[in-house]
């Protein structure tokens with residue numbers, strides 16, 4: 001395909017998650033960037049390092065790592081790449097109509113298309129447009145063979161932890177593939193007056209970002225403890241955004257008795 005044809009397809013692609021500036025005025029029409037991920041301290045140094053981007057979706061952070069001089073980048077995803085989003089939405093609507101909560105196992109693995117990767121089209125278009133060498137791996141990080149995947153100097157785990165039914169096991173698996181540092185970006189809960197408490201907020205419904213596939217938000221202290229329990233030697237907060245401006249609690253900002261939300265990036269060292 002010529003660059004012009006690719007640019008035309010990128011402009012015509014109906015739905016992007018990531019906003020990716022491809023130069024020459026070509027920008028994918030995705031969601032705003034996570035405020036913490038745009039802070040300079042959020043992303044570890046990747047130059048000459050191997051990078052694994054777990055939950056890469058349209059690949060923004062994989063392509064940025066490649067541009068920043070990473071030696072090798074693997075973009076791994078499966079959920080949104082294989083998802084039959086219409087079937088998932090219909091199931092959630094049905095549950096709502098019947099007054100029950102969706103089954104986590106159904107949400108997690110019940111709605112995949114038989115063939116192909118409809119949610120990977122955006123990634124593939126950008127990959128081709130950039131003539132990228134990023135390797136794409138389609139697999140479920142929670143069940144795949146991690147020995148075959150190998151270990152990486154830098155691991156991105158952005159916006160994935162709250163989707164995990166079993167977050168501690170997920171972090172343990174992140175530790176397994178990290179030989180340097182894992183940058184873990186996630187939603188946190190901040191309970192005013194209990195900032196130093198190790199707390200985990202559970203979402204039975206769609207309280208977090210109106211998504212039935214979001215389960216837990218730890219406090220900053222709890223997240224550090226979970227990373228340590230998963231085997232990381234040292235954890236530091238690299239970027240933090242809390243308070244009424246945090247997107248998911250904007251609608252609750254006036255109700256100060258409720259826990260507040262926010263986003264965090266921690267760096268967890270092997």
Ligand SMILES: C[S@@+](CC[C@H](N)C(=O)[O-])C[C@H]1O[C@@H](n2cnc3c(N)ncnc32)[C@H](O)[C@@H]1O
Pocket residue numbers: 054055056057076077078079080081139140141142157158159160163
């Ligand atoms: C909220 S999106 C975050 C996308 C991107 N990392 C970012 O921060 O902009 C969550 C991503 O995690 C992926 N994901 C969820 N569970 C996964 C799993 N078990 N294995 C691999 N990817 C997963 C989803 O498909 C989706 O792309």
